[in-house]
Amino acid sequence: MTARAVDVLGVGAVTGYGWGMDPLWAGLLSGRTSARPHTGLGGRFPDPCWIARVPEHAAPEPAGTRYTRAVTAAADEAIVDALARGWRPGERVAVVHATTGADRERLRARYLAWGEGSARRMFVEQTWTTSGSEVMRRHGYHGPFVIVSTACSSGLHALAVAHRLLLMGDATDAVVVSADIGADGEEIRLFSELGALVYDKSPDDVCRPLQSGTSGFVMGEGAGALVLSRSARSSKEAYARLLGTAMSNDAYHPTSIEPSFTHVLRALDASLRMADVSPGDAGYYAAHATGTRECDNTDRAALAHLGDQAVAFGFKPLLGHTMGTAPMLEAVITANAYREGFLPAVTPLTQPHAQLAPRPGPHKGGVTAQLALGFGGNIATAVWAEAQNRPHGVPMERRDKGQGTSVTTAHGPMPDPVKLHKENVRMLGEQDVVVAAYPGSGNALLGNILMELGFAHLDPYTERVAESGDAQVITETVDYRRRLSAVDAHDRRTNSVRPKAGELRFCKNHLPPQDFTDVPLAGAVLLVRDPRDAIHSSYHWFRSFVSMWLPGSDKGKGAFEEFLDGLGINDEPPIQGWVDLYRSWHDALPGLRRSAVVRFEDLKADPTAVTLRLLSAFGLTRSPEAVARAVERSDYVRMRAHEDRVAAQGVQDRGSAGCPPRIMRRGKVGEWREWYGDETLAARFRHPELVTVASRFGYQLADASG
Numbered sequence: 001m002t003a004r005a006v007d008v009l010g011v012g013a014v015t016g017y018g019w020g021m022d023p024l025w026a027g028l029l030s031g032r033t034s035a036r037p038h039t040g041l042g043g044r045f046p047d048p049c050w051i052a053r054v055p056e057h058a059a060p061e062p063a064g065t066r067y068t069r070a071v072t073a074a075a076d077e078a079i080v081d082a083l084a085r086g087w088r089p090g091e092r093v094a095v096v097h098a099t100t101g102a103d104r105e106r107l108r109a110r111y112l113a114w115g116e117g118s119a120r121r122m123f124v125e126q127t128w129t130t131s132g133s134e135v136m137r138r139h140g141y142h143g144p145f146v147i148v149s150t151a152c153s154s155g156l157h158a159l160a161v162a163h164r165l166l167l168m169g170d171a172t173d174a175v176v177v178s179a180d181i182g183a184d185g186e187e188i189r190l191f192s193e194l195g196a197l198v199y200d201k202s203p204d205d206v207c208r209p210l211q212s213g214t215s216g217f218v219m220g221e222g223a224g225a226l227v228l229s230r231s232a233r234s235s236k237e238a239y240a241r242l243l244g245t246a247m248s249n250d251a252y253h254p255t256s257i258e259p260s261f262t263h264v265l266r267a268l269d270a271s272l273r274m275a276d277v278s279p280g281d282a283g284y285y286a287a288h289a290t291g292t293r294e295c296d297n298t299d300r301a302a303l304a305h306l307g308d309q310a311v312a313f314g315f316k317p318l319l320g321h322t323m324g325t326a327p328m329l330e331a332v333i334t335a336n337a338y339r340e341g342f343l344p345a346v347t348p349l350t351q352p353h354a355q356l357a358p359r360p361g362p363h364k365g366g367v368t369a370q371l372a373l374g375f376g377g378n379i380a381t382a383v384w385a386e387a388q389n390r391p392h393g394v395p396m397e398r399r400d401k402g403q404g405t406s407v408t409t410a411h412g413p414m415p416d417p418v419k420l421h422k423e424n425v426r427m428l429g430e431q432d433v434v435v436a437a438y439p440g441s442g443n444a445l446l447g448n449i450l451m452e453l454g455f456a457h458l459d460p461y462t463e464r465v466a467e468s469g470d471a472q473v474i475t476e477t478v479d480y481r482r483r484l485s486a487v488d489a490h491d492r493r494t495n496s497v498r499p500k501a502g503e504l505r506f507c508k509n510h511l512p513p514q515d516f517t518d519v520p521l522a523g524a525v526l527l528v529r530d531p532r533d534a535i536h537s538s539y540h541w542f543r544s545f546v547s548m549w550l551p552g553s554d555k556g557k558g559a560f561e562e563f564l565d566g567l568g569i570n571d572e573p574p575i576q577g578w579v580d581l582y583r584s585w586h587d588a589l590p591g592l593r594r595s596a597v598v599r600f601e602d603l604k605a606d607p608t609a610v611t612l613r614l615l616s617a618f619g620l621t622r623s624p625e626a627v628a629r630a631v632e633r634s635d636y637v638r639m640r641a642h643e644d645r646v647a648a649q650g651v652q653d654r655g656s657a658g659c660p661p662r663i664m665r666r667g668k669v670g671e672w673r674e675w676y677g678d679e680t681l682a683a684r685f686r687h688p689e690l691v692t693v694a695s696r697f698g699y700q701l702a703d704a705s706g
Contacts (some may be wrong), residue, residue, distance in 0.1 A: 004274055004291050007238035007387065008335045010082030010227035012074040015319055016052030016220060025336065028344035030319060033203050035218045035320050044184030049199045050321030052220035054181055067103040070223035071131040075177040077226035079139060087229060090172025092143035094165050098158035098178035100151055100324035105182035143171040151374030154178060154324025159331060160245035160380055166230050170305050179223035188219055194255065197294045207317045208297060209289035211352040217291045219322020238387035239335040242273030249381040255375050257294050263302040265379045268302060268369060275383035277367050279306045286330050286370035289314025290321055295373065303355050304370055311358045314347040323684060325352030327372035337363045338386045340626045404622055430463050430520045433506050433618065437527035440537030442583035442600035445636065446527060449611055452630035454623055456505035463667040474619035500695050501593030504618060512581055513588035523618060526585050528697045531578045542689035564684060579689045586696055594618050599697065607631045
């Protein structure tokens, strides 16, 4: 499966989310579209006009149009990324540049400002070869330079051309960069007349690929780049592998797709054959996914051809349709998903196809088949897989060196919870309410009640730490949403990422308020629990989590004492971590627009009343009956009854076989007494600062015996 494979060593992107891979990935994880209704664009632009437009102010260099800067920025980011991972360019590095219409802004300026500026310079700048050749010049590359333009399949056609240059020996390495930026108002209006493009509605309302009610797409802008190499030394640092590619044409119509899809499926088969895999090996399908009826039918035919095991995804609802750059950005995201072990799929808004990814979640590795279609009958396909010599889902060293900690085990690097939470902060905005809490303080219970009420809920851990290890441990200790979904047929994850229009999203986080200084939050909920119970509960989570990575770790009371002396969240011992977290949030709450304090003990005693008070603090209205139903659907009642039965039976290990999934992991109030019988251990919780801060929330710890 690797004879004709090439490695992806570097990635780069410019999108409506901003300039670089980090804004792109954070934007995808947020679940919010990058498209906006723009006004005052001038010319013949509709006003307002929905576009996922590349921002001008964030451009890294002042010279040139957004198009020329984006080509350079995306290519440079991918090249620098590859060099940082050990890539050493060969003698013949090719640059393959894909575009649908090149620098439209420059072309438009030439006609609208005729006679202004240097005619020679203006002519050279708007020539299609200029931007790509600038990449060659900047980096001193001397391989082939090729321009590819096949309408909306251009990016994938460019990858196929680069693939062949490498296989034939015409190039030692290849930088493939695609860009489509600067569509004008006339073009948007004319495209809209075809019935595909929509400019007066949000993509949330119109672009729903492989779902009911889809009616087209919103225009997008972007640039994407990949560095490809066949070098044997490269594979340990690769993001992913490109196994096979194919190009074809259905010779049917300037804009329509041949309705039998014969040539589309033949092209899929051709790339699968090159990859030496069968349709049934494809676990994922990167769909063309424009949201038009014709393209939807094509994607459905492709899914039927691949088989029921293939999970479909596409990102045009979030990125807009970036024309020929769309398949390149899909390829960039696919490569990064292999590296991260996580697929930031778009959550469906209406009835989805059975094989459409239901939400963001773990990327399981294996084979991905990709399809791109372009006007003029153009078809391109590709087949991807994880890097050959790196375990799937084990992230490579990140760009942000020095942040967080890294523990290497037999399974690879253990996920760093602090880093996950910091990544979570970058997704937040003015619709978000942070639910700040020490681990083990009841976020699972509160989060599930809020989700049952229809609120979006963001959890940094959700399916992000499931990069290796025992699935049962992951299910029981980390992803409480997936644990709950196993209880009955309710799907509690439908709105787990994307906030509804005009609604708030609640976001679990364990970081102090200073990490949110630059985030325009809607407010914060401080979820607090008796520190003795909270720290004990977090210990049980921690030991289950670590035992997944370090099998055979001690699980006795001695291990708990070691836990108290070790480092917890934010690299502090657990007791000091609890003190600092709640002291800082207690002082920060008065400065927020809205805030609330919820005690876990009160929430567990009367979840309906406490939830109603919480909602009221944020100006949200739900009837007591609706909240009571949400509490019941969250399985609170059933799980509480189960814990009572277990306690009556004297069963110590409530995680033993036969116990159903629980939303109140170690949720027994006062359970710390069962462990802190030792006076030396109990005295640890008479820490002066702990006693002082806990008293602010009504906990009296002066007598740690109870």
